[in-house]
Amino acid sequence: MTRRDGAAEALTLSDGRRLRADRARQVADVLRRQVLYGEFRAGPLPSEADLVIEFGTSRNTVREALDLLRAEGLIERCPGVGTVVVTEKYPHGLERLLGLAETLREHGEVANEVRTTGLITPPREISARLALPEGEPVVYIERLRRLNGLPLSLDLTYVARDLGEPLLEEDLAHNDIFVLLERIAAQPLGLGELTVEAVNADPHSAATLEAPRGAALLMVERLTHLADGRPVDLEFIRFRGDRITMSGTLRRD
Template identity: 40%
Template structure:
């Protein structure tokens, strides 16, 4: 009787990690380039064994790495499937949302909730270096990415800049680009603070979340090239469908 167990081809022990990494990287590239779409089934373990001429354990090592990276998920008895990847924006660059997402192939849209003149409260006034009660422009928007709501953005600007904003443009244009292109106000830098919060009932309803769901909260104060604060905002982001990323280097 012959054994049905497939034996590994004779490969030096030092080459084994390279072999499973090669399979992992080739599968990873196909996922990231869109050759396999979210929830599409990957070739079976037997098919991958035949394609690469390796044993089941090597294939499982490669698939295990992809699962740990959350690029695939496994369904017992059915196989491995491409996971729904999270779009992300790099925090290391000062960019508007549409400006960052467009080149990555994502569709963006802003649902404008309100555009109004309000009196600056103590926190807004302090951030924008104004007197309490000074009129400022307040903008409330729900950001949509690929037709799904991903964040609630509340922004305050000095009135001389806020008056240049138009409701019909805010559906598709970033405030950053309006400031630079329409208001001739080049951006300089931004200060950020991040923490985790729970969605209140109103925010949860706007973002399609259950009340109390965890969210990422970003407080951002953007300055112009001369160092003047011009854009103060709070972003409340869904943590299940979107990511912010940053690379840090040790100096």
């Protein structure tokens, strides 16, 4: 075999591995969606042989796809049982302005662990977002949110003082802040400005959420306005990335 023939063979093998890896990612994308939407909640995933037939691909490709989902912590192999879902993700819609308990009510019980509350002087940026004079105190609330007993999110909330102080007199462990704000303000909430980004868990977030330090989190920054347009509630919500998925419907005008 000439050097040129050897190089061509190596290139062919490399192309084959790349194509298989691409196909494995495609299979993993389909299976991931099925896992996230609870299609395998009642039992194990189909066998490798069944997946080969379903996707019209090779067993090695199916195994690579399952390895990708296993590395994400979504599935695991149980001897005598098969491949099962180990982490259920919960869907969080982005179409409506709802509190977490309102959004996830159908998926189980949301419990609030109130960790810190009080009146603070916020950073300048927080004041600006809430349209408050620099140095004006705001109410700060830190909560750990659990769904079905498992840590789901760490919520850091800043509320304008006139609404926040009455809020502190309420039962924050068993009530949604949005519902309480509407009652205190005597008007409905109007709109929320939302930013979502991926961040790594800092030591405090990791310890609170019982996640590895540096684990992937979804951070939602949400500024909520009353119906009259006044901004009153600024939240920084860190979700465990392995327990939440966000989706919405987009229309092109």
